[in-house]
Amino acid sequence: MSNNRHLNTQVSFLILSSILAQISSEQQTKIHLSLIHRDSSLSPLYNPRDSPYERIRQSFVRSKARLSYLINNANDNMSGVDFQGSMEGNDGEYFVKICIGTPRVELLASVDTASELVLTRGYNRKQSSTYNPIPCNSSICTLVPNNSCDSFNMCSFSSVYADFPLAYSLLGSDNFTLETSDERFFALQDIIFGIENDDNVDENELNSTSPTQYDGILGLGYHNLSLVMQMSSIIEPKFTYCFGNTSDPDAKNQLVLGKGVFLEGQTTSLKVIEGRYNLVLEGLSIGKRRLDIPPDVFQVSESGGQGVIIESATTLTFLAPAAYYKLVEELEQDIGLVSELWLDPPFERCYKGNVMDIQEFRGLIFHFERDVNVVMDVSNLFLQVGNEMFCLAVLPSPVEGVSVLGSLFQQYYSVGYDLGEMLVSFQRIECEVLESHFRN
Structure with a gap:
């Protein structure tokens, strides 16, 4: 469009x-x-x-x-x-x-x-x-x-x-x-x-x-x-x-x-599809292992696929179903997680224990256009929902061809939008440091 x-x-x-x-x-x-x-x-x-x-x-x-x-x-x-x-x-x-x-x-x-x-x-x-x-x-x-x-x-x-x-x-x-x-x-x-x-x-x-x-x-x-x-x-x-x-x-x-926007770090293309900001996502990796997900899963399509939306008013990350279920399979295998049946409707995949006990996770990497790699670590991927229960903060989109990157995906990043050049940048940073940068 x-x-x-x-x-x-x-x-x-x-x-x-x-x-x-x-x-x-x-x-x-x-x-x-x-x-x-x-x-x-x-x-x-x-x-x-x-x-x-x-x-x-x-x-x-x-x-x-x-x-x-x-x-x-x-x-x-x-x-x-x-x-x-x-x-x-x-x-x-x-x-x-x-x-x-x-x-x-x-x-x-x-x-x-x-x-x-x-x-x-x-x-x-x-x-x-x-x-x-x-x-x-x-x-x-x-x-x-x-x-x-x-x-x-x-x-x-x-x-x-x-x-x-x-x-x-x-x-x-x-x-x-x-x-x-x-x-x-x-x-x-x-x-x-x-x-x-x-x-x-x-x-x-x-x-x-x-x-x-x-x-x-x-x-x-x-x-x-x-x-x-x-x-x-x-x-x-x-x-x-x-x-x-x-x-x-x-x-x-x-x-x-x-003008003082912190457009440093990795910069990828920004697109506008049906009024939403979109990114070109080329694939996912856990550590150095690329997940077997067809690239067209993340693409805009004439059949209604809206691609990958990045936005500020959603907390969680949503992935198109084909990408989500492949991610769950690989993630649970990599970390050694066994999902628990928990009949609480908002949650999808939950696990016994404390999320802080996950060690040596290599990170989930989102590969965007222009060789930009954004890493989600444990704090971006899981949320503690009870004393001995944590859940995956990535959910399946109800339709194919639509993924949404919410605030949890963007947590601990300075995300800069340049609407003149149509670029978006990602810089891993503590927000307190960013505040000091702008005040100087």
Whole structure:
């Protein structure tokens, strides 16, 4: 699928020319933000009653729901039924604080590389003096599939929310402020975003903070309306994130937007297939032994195969069935594991014992295009789900031709996206080290 559906040069110029960053030229190279894991005590989704094992179990459930969303909405997005600003199948894994409007209202948004839009809910546009609706005859409105005019001739579109199955959303612009990890502020004017139509919502509900929900999606997809592309007039269209220990909710997690992106280490080709970021995976190895998996298992196909998706809002790794079952066979043989029957639906392959007892594992290597090799070690592959039980954190995709690399695959890596050159880089690093690099 061509990328032209996502990027329109003329419309892009209109968007970029409307954005003004109120920051000095010395500061325009990068914006460094802290990410909040959904299970962190700083998250609105945090439940202090959940045990570590219960949180892991929930991550399996969420990952399966997210995979279903990615698969099912790809074809819908092609037909224009739904815009990928959707909150369905996206409870989020990592969040970032943003402020919108005048006066500023702080929101917590899920960082999503598979979403093409900044989308909010529970935000009262009527109380912001700097909010501007987008007219439905604007060329910007044409960027939103299934767009229409509301009763005031303003741009509207439908989007699927988790608890509002077919919500009616408006397209508008307002001032955004990003708080950096070192407590500075970057102000952006006229950022275009989707907002749930609040005409029929009680004002007290709009002004209250729900203890169980987040406020929106920070889309980083390859589209004119994603945040990273809207900001490309003042910073290069690049971003990097670093996920720390996914089993530690309070581990350091970073997001960096702009020129200061840590594009070092191994660099492979980045593609966009049906709105998702894709990598060209050529095979798998355990140590030096290449697994006997046909290469076309990982390729995009006309029959519906979406190839290998890399994204931020899924925890687990999913492999196309032919690759998954071959991996399980070889992995259990290599490590000497015997699977246990455990009737808990989210899990697939589980084993008695402690994952820390696995010794001398040679690593599972993903071989990408351009001779890039990314290693998954024990901490990327297994999760302790009980006192004497651990499970494989790689699951089979329900359909052939679709694999997804989630945050656990990317754990302890700086992953950098260069949307100008269409490259992605992998650098093994502790996120604390990355933070120090950007502050220097």
